[in-house]
Amino acid sequence: MKLPVLAAACTGLFGLATALAFFYAPTDADQGLSQRIFYFHVPLALTSYVCFGWGAWKALRYLRTRDARADLESYVAIHQGVIFAALTLLTGSIWARISWGVWWSWSEDQLVLFLVLFLFYCAYFMLRFSVEPGPARANMCAVYALFGVVLIPVSFLAIRLSKRFIHPVVFNSHGPQMTGSQFLTFCVCLAAMLALFATLYSIELAGKRLDGALRELKELLA
Amino acid sequence: MTQSEKYTAAAYLVVFLAVLVYVVIIGSKLQRLQREVEQLVSRVRESSADG
Numbered sequence: 001m002k003l004p005v006l007a008a009a010c011t012g013l014f015g016l017a018t019a020l021a022f023f024y025a026p027t028d029a030d031q032g033l034s035q036r037i038f039y040f041h042v043p044l045a046l047t048s049y050v051c052f053g054w055g056a057w058k059a060l061r062y063l064r065t066r067d068a069r070a071d072l073e074s075y076v077a078i079h080q081g082v083i084f085a086a087l088t089l090l091t092g093s094i095w096a097r098i099s100w101g102v103w104w105s106w107s108e109d110q111l112v113l114f115l116v117l118f119l120f121y122c123a124y125f126m127l128r129f130s131v132e133p134g135p136a137r138a139n140m141c142a143v144y145a146l147f148g149v150v151l152i153p154v155s156f157l158a159i160r161l162s163k164r165f166i167h168p169v170v171f172n173s174h175g176p177q178m179t180g181s182q183f184l185t186f187c188v189c190l191a192a193m194l195a196l197f198a199t200l201y202s203i204e205l206a207g208k209r210l211d212g213a214l215r216e217l218k219e220l221l222a
Numbered sequence: 223m224t225q226s227e228k229y230t231a232a233a234y235l236v237v238f239l240a241v242l243v244y245v246v247i248i249g250s251k252l253q254r255l256q257r258e259v260e261q262l263v264s265r266v267r268e269s270s271a272d273g
Binding site: 018032033034036037040041044083086087090091094095097098196200203204207210211214217218221 | 224225226227229230232233234236237240241244248251252255258259262265266269
């Protein structure tokens with residue numbers, strides 16, 4: 001899909017998602033208005049999983065083909081994933097403050113595991129920028145990205161495996177625990193976040209490729 | 223404005239602000255690339271004028 005079309009779709013979906021979250025979805029009887037944070041918080045977390053998964057897939061492709069483009073795509077996806085994960089932590093922290101009265105709870109497996117996942121991928125950049133560019137760096141980063149993807153199901157399942165938690169479980173074996181209008185709003189918000197990822201990924205990738213091409217041109221002209 | 227409204231607005235603003243900051247960073251990077259392209263074009267013009 002072309003970038004302007006993607007950006008327009010993303011803007012439209014974001015406008016619709018915000019309107020649905022505030023004017024269509026019913027107010028939660030228990031949590032009140034603050035429950036509406038859910039419509040951005042959970043899609044942000046799921047999108048970060050998608051970003052890390054996409055980064056791992058591209059890393060696998062790099063290891064199989066040794067194509068430098070796959071390495072760059074893996075890096076950009078992980079960069080996006082870290083941004084989405086940071087936003088998940090921020091919105092979750094705000095929601096925790098209003099719902100639980102604390103900004104953070106170390107006793108919650110889901111929270112701590114998500115933080116571990118976030119820090120693991122933050123360390124990816126330390127690894128990447130501490131090694132000279134080239135095949136050795138690409139190999140190391142690809143292996144690291146593949147290791148990280150193992151944390152995603154652990155993080156996702158932690159809340160379901162944990163016996164003691166205060167973090168709500170909305171999706172369980174009986175399906176989504178919400179009304180039809182809430183589920184529709186959630187789906188639109190998730191689509192908006194995925195569209196945002198696709199747009200930002202395409203923009204950043206295009207910028208990085210242009211940067212690389214310019215550097216090559218400079219070297220040729222020098 | 224109640225506490226609940228303030229926190230909910232803050233959570234949504236954080237997301238919109240992050241997207242805005244990202245767009246600003248990408249915009250400044252695009253300007254830098256544009257400057258570099260212009261410099262390269264002028265260098266090529268100079269070298270072709272020199273013969």
